[in-house]
Amino acid sequence: MSRKQIVILGGGTGGTMTANRLRRRFGPDEAEIHVVDRDDRHVYQPGLLFVPFGLTSLDEIVRPRRRQLHDGVIFHEAEVAWVELDREEVVLLDGDVIPYDVLVVASGVRLQPEETEGLDGPGWNDRVFTFYTPEGADALRGALERFDGGRLVVNLVDMPIKCPVAPLEFVFLADWTLRERGIRARTELVYATPLDGAFTKPVASQHLAGLLAEKEIELVTEFNAGEVDGVGGKLGSYDGRELDFDLLVTVPLHGGSAYLERTPGMADSLGFVPTDKKTLQTTVKSNVFALGDATDLPTSKAGSVTHFEAEILSENIGRYFAGRELERGFDGHANCFIETGFHKALLIDFNYETEPLPGHFPSAFGLPLLRESRLNHLGKLAFQWVYWHALLPGRELPGIGPAMPARGKKTLPVPS
Amino acid sequence: MTTTLSTDTVDVDGEGFLTNPEQWNEQIAETIAAENGIAELTDRHWLVVRFMRERFLGTGTAPSIRSLGKESGVPIKELYQLFPEGPAKLAAKIGGIPKPKGCI
Ligand SMILES: Cc1cc2nc3c(=O)[nH]c(=O)nc-3n(C[C@H](O)[C@H](O)[C@H](O)COP(=O)(O)OP(=O)(O)OC[C@H]3O[C@@H](n4cnc5c(N)ncnc54)[C@H](O)[C@@H]3O)c2cc1C
Numbered sequence: 207m208s209r210k211q212i213v214i215l216g217g218g219t220g221g222t223m224t225a226n227r228l229r230r231r232f233g234p235d236e237a238e239i240h241v242v243d244r245d246d247r248h249v250y251q252p253g254l255l256f257v258p259f260g261l262t263s264l265d266e267i268v269r270p271r272r273r274q275l276h277d278g279v280i281f282h283e284a285e286v287a288w289v290e291l292d293r294e295e296v297v298l299l300d301g302d303v304i305p306y307d308v309l310v311v312a313s314g315v316r317l318q319p320e321e322t323e324g325l326d327g328p329g330w331n332d333r334v335f336t337f338y339t340p341e342g343a344d345a346l347r348g349a350l351e352r353f354d355g356g357r358l359v360v361n362l363v364d365m366p367i368k369c370p371v372a373p374l375e376f377v378f379l380a381d382w383t384l385r386e387r388g389i390r391a392r393t394e395l396v397y398a399t400p401l402d403g404a405f406t407k408p409v410a411s412q413h414l415a416g417l418l419a420e421k422e423i424e425l426v427t428e429f430n431a432g433e434v435d436g437v438g439g440k441l442g443s444y445d446g447r448e449l450d451f452d453l454l455v456t457v458p459l460h461g462g463s464a465y466l467e468r469t470p471g472m473a474d475s476l477g478f479v480p481t482d483k484k485t486l487q488t489t490v491k492s493n494v495f496a497l498g499d500a501t502d503l504p505t506s507k508a509g510s511v512t513h514f515e516a517e518i519l520s521e522n523i524g525r526y527f528a529g530r531e532l533e534r535g536f537d538g539h540a541n542c543f544i545e546t547g548f549h550k551a552l553l554i555d556f557n558y559e560t561e562p563l564p565g566h567f568p569s570a571f572g573l574p575l576l577r578e579s580r581l582n583h584l585g586k587l588a589f590q591w592v593y594w595h596a597l598l599p600g601r602e603l604p605g606i607g608p609a610m611p612a613r614g615k616k617t618l619p620v621p622s
Numbered sequence: 623m624t625t626t627l628s629t630d631t632v633d634v635d636g637e638g639f640l641t642n643p644e645q646w647n648e649q650i651a652e653t654i655a656a657e658n659g660i661a662e663l664t665d666r667h668w669l670v671v672r673f674m675r676e677r678f679l680g681t682g683t684a685p686s687i688r689s690l691g692k693e694s695g696v697p698i699k700e701l702y703q704l705f706p707e708g709p710a711k712l713a714a715k716i717g718g719i720p721k722p723k724g725c726i
Contacts (some may be wrong), residue, residue, distance in 0.1 A: 364688050428708060430687060432699070444702040475692040
């Protein structure tokens with residue numbers, strides 16, 4: 207084939223994996239591969255959960271993006287302004303233009319605290335924090351160190367959010383560390399969610415609600431946060447309920463990156479890119495593909511999902527160039543560790559069709575599913591090494607393919 | 623399970639959401655609204671109910687509260703005034719479509 211130009215927007219989890227996989231798939235005279243990102247700081251985002259508790263630090267979870275990309279991948283440090291879909295060009299904010307044969311959207315999400323009245327107003331980073339950004343996680347560490355009891359409210363404003371279990375993990379870790387410091391008795395912990403239970407999927411939701419109750423964490427459901435008074439310490443819902451707080455830990459609304467909204471026809475009303483559930487080709491144009499948090503797919507926004515997608519996406523770009531039918535191979539597979547404190551964690555594994563079930567992963571002799579164990583906690587810690595050294599370089603993990611394994615799972619009647 | 627609303631017999635789930643959107647009509651909508659504390663459906667109610675219903679019939683999924691606010695043009699605050707019990711759920715119920723599934 208003649209030499210193709212592939213441009214990947216975003217050099218985070220999905221963009222890096224895709225660039226490295228494609229670099230291996232195509233020789234230098236077959237394809238030129240470009241990655242665009244606005245900065246050169248690759249954050250291992252699962253680590254952000256541990257920063258507020260002093261269990262890790264930003265130094266340990268941030269590395270240069272360039273160094274994660276294989277030789278021969280061209281990195282542009284620039285902000286994407288918009289895409290000219292008809293001319294097949296990416297326009298950068300610094301005025302440069304990059305033409306493409308195939309475009310890969312891997313620009314993740316944009317946090318939108320400004321969409322909730324008062325959230326980023328007075329009190330922001332003083333009594334109101336988020337651990338979803340490196341700066342926020344670090345500021346919250348200081349606030350937790352100074353915290354000496356009172357009401358700590360954890361709230362996710364609305365779905366979708368990336369790693370939907372992270373706010374639950376945060377409240378479990380808060381419970382644990384406050385007990386260790388001997389101030390749990392004078393702390394009220396509240397978990398307020400817009401969902402009608404602790405989590406989205408029924409079986410996991412029941413397990414997690416049980417854990418919250420065991421740890422004496424109050425669960426407030428169907429709470430759609432509408433406004434925040436960061437000075438008076440009040441979180442109000444649209445239906446008129448109010449929660450008092452001394453410290454509010456929020457997960458702000460998520461939307462797509464702003465350049466998508468500046469490109470007519472490229473995103474839905476929340477800024478996510480309409481994408482085929484199985485092939486990862488967008489419905490925007492046949493030469494535009496997408497993966498990771500930026501898509502509108504009905505599965506979790508998680509690094510594990512992005513990893514399973516990267517494998518199918520690179521295969522399909524190969525097929526697209528060869529003029530072959532795309533593989534309809536993505537099943538929505540997600541796999542998440544849930545830290546529960548006390549050196550333990552839970553593991554859940556699910557896809558578009560099957561909700562998280564008890565059993566073992568990836569087969570009957572693997573890690574326990576939906577049950578707290580030390581082994582899962584060690585798995586979660588080991589994951590950082592796996593991320594930098596196996597996932598980003600695009601290596602296969604032995605025994606773990608993109609499709610969800612059914613062996614090792616106990617099937618249960620789904621409660622309605 | 624089935625239930626009788628005004629004069630029609632319709633299929634519903636355990637929470638009273640119609641499982642077969644084709645059995646729906648405007649009278650049924652008014653009956654469900656009344657049962658859920660909305661004595662009269664105003665034009666603004668109807669706008670939201672129709673939007674939810676059309677979106678579901680067109681795409682197979684009903685919008686979340688957030689997309690409903692962005693796409694219907696009715697601000698979220700007003701949506702809650704119209705449907706105090708939770709706009710997405712209640713408008714879906716009145717519009718005769720299944721209970722919206724949350725995101726994952
Ligand atoms: C606190 C927290 C905990 C998490 N824990 C887990 C976990 O335990 N397990 C798990 O699987 N996942 C976890 N995740 C989720 C995981 O990190 C994401 O799902 C994953 O990183 C998504 O990859 P992505 O490539 O889609 O987006 P990202 O990795 O976020 O990359 C997007 C990139 O696009 C760039 N970009 C965006 N717009 C522009 C623009 N206009 N111009 C230039 N560059 C742009 C950004 O700078 C960014 O680098 C967690 C996330 C958070 C926040």
